[in-house]
Amino acid sequence: MxxxxxxxxxxxxxxxxxxxxxxxxxxxxxxxxxxxxxxxxxxxxxxxxxxxxxxxxxxxxxxxxxxxxxxxxxxxxxxxxxxxxxxxxxxxxxxxxxxxxxxxxxxxxxxxxxxxxxxxxxxxxxxxxxxxxxxxxxxxxxxxxxxxxxxxxxxxxxxxxxVSSTKIRNAIQDGDVKTANAFLGYHFHLTGKVIKGDQIGRSLGFPTANLFVEETYKLIPSDGIYAVNVQLSPAMDEERSFNGMAYIGHRPTINGMTHNIEVNIFDFDEDIYGSIIRINFLEYVRGDEKFDSIDELKAQLAKDEITVRSILV
Structure with a gap:
């Protein structure tokens, strides 16, 4: 083309x-x-x-x-x-x-x-x-x-x-990525660079890649946890993909001040800082929540992983 x-x-x-x-x-x-x-x-x-x-x-x-x-x-x-x-x-x-x-x-x-x-x-x-x-x-x-x-x-x-772009946007903003995907005919995704975070996820036992989306006009799904597929080097002919769970939100349990897009890539342990990755959104799991303690948050994340892995089987 x-x-x-x-x-x-x-x-x-x-x-x-x-x-x-x-x-x-x-x-x-x-x-x-x-x-x-x-x-x-x-x-x-x-x-x-x-x-x-x-x-x-x-x-x-x-x-x-x-x-x-x-x-x-x-x-x-x-x-x-x-x-x-x-x-x-x-x-x-x-x-x-x-x-x-x-x-x-x-x-x-x-x-x-x-x-x-x-x-x-x-x-x-x-x-x-x-x-x-x-x-x-x-x-x-x-x-x-x-x-x-x-x-x-x-x-x-x-x-x-x-089908209309407006209905798809509304579905994504509501977190209903399954409906959006059905209308799109492919998975809605975010593409961006992996940047350094504060490594809170690693301390919780769920290391995450923090995504920076350069285009400020790009639609971001509603806050919460999602079942996703992650493509490494999406612009290249040979892509590697992994399952994972993505988080979008302000991390209220730790009084987070910024709006983050993070993904915990399952069964993956490579340094990808500076890389361009693509997160394909497959299903909404739950909304963002504030927990009474870090231990409660860790326990919920463990449950989320079980849920997400069952979705992605």
């Missing part, structure tokens, strides 16, 4: 089959769109093009909303799309000027002049252009003038519940 960090970097192709969207999470519904995109490209001997944006439009249009968090970082999104077999990924900067393009300007300048779109596939109720005025009707109206075809994919469901 070729990646372009601005639409101006893209060289117009002769037979571009295009879809547009933020694709946060690249979830099950998005994957349906991608699948149809690829099917059309095979039929027309074309090339698949995904046009996405960074930062997320809400971050630019609503900068006062500091609570906006995303399921995938831009690099994670690119990784998911590459695994799905996309030919070209255009990551165009989303700016105020870009948001003010009229639907006609958006279609003529972006889709036709810059990309050379021959067919566009959009998801249910896709909107674009100034004040989100553009939609399926505009694409159909101008398709003959500009020589492209348009197809809308109907709303996709899982178990009769409509």
């Amino acid at each position: 070729k990646i372009y960090n601005h639409i101006d970097e893209f060289v117009k192709t002769n037979n571009a089959v295009v879809t547009i969207g933020t694709f946060d999470g690249v979830h099950y519904g998005h994957q349906k769109i991608i699948s149809r995109l690829q099917e059309i490209a095979r039929q027309k001997k074309g090339e698949t093009v995904v046009l996405t944006f960074f930062p997320h439009p809400r971050m630019i249009l609503h900068p006062e909303d500091k609570a906006i968090k995303l399921i995938t970082t831009i690099s994670e999104k690119a990784e998911r799309l590459e695994k799905l077999g996309i030919d070209h990924l255009i990551i165009t900067p989303f700016t105020r000027d870009f948001s003010n393009l009229s639907p006609h300007e958006y279609i003529s300048y972006v889709l036709v002049d810059k990309i050379g779109t021959k067919q566009i596939v959009i998801g249910y109720d896709h909107r674009f252009g100034k004040d989100r005025e553009g939609g399926l009707g505009h694409l159909q109206k101008y398709s003959a003038d500009f020589g492209f075809e348009v197809e809308e994919i109907p709303e996709q469901d899982i178990n009769d519940v409509a």
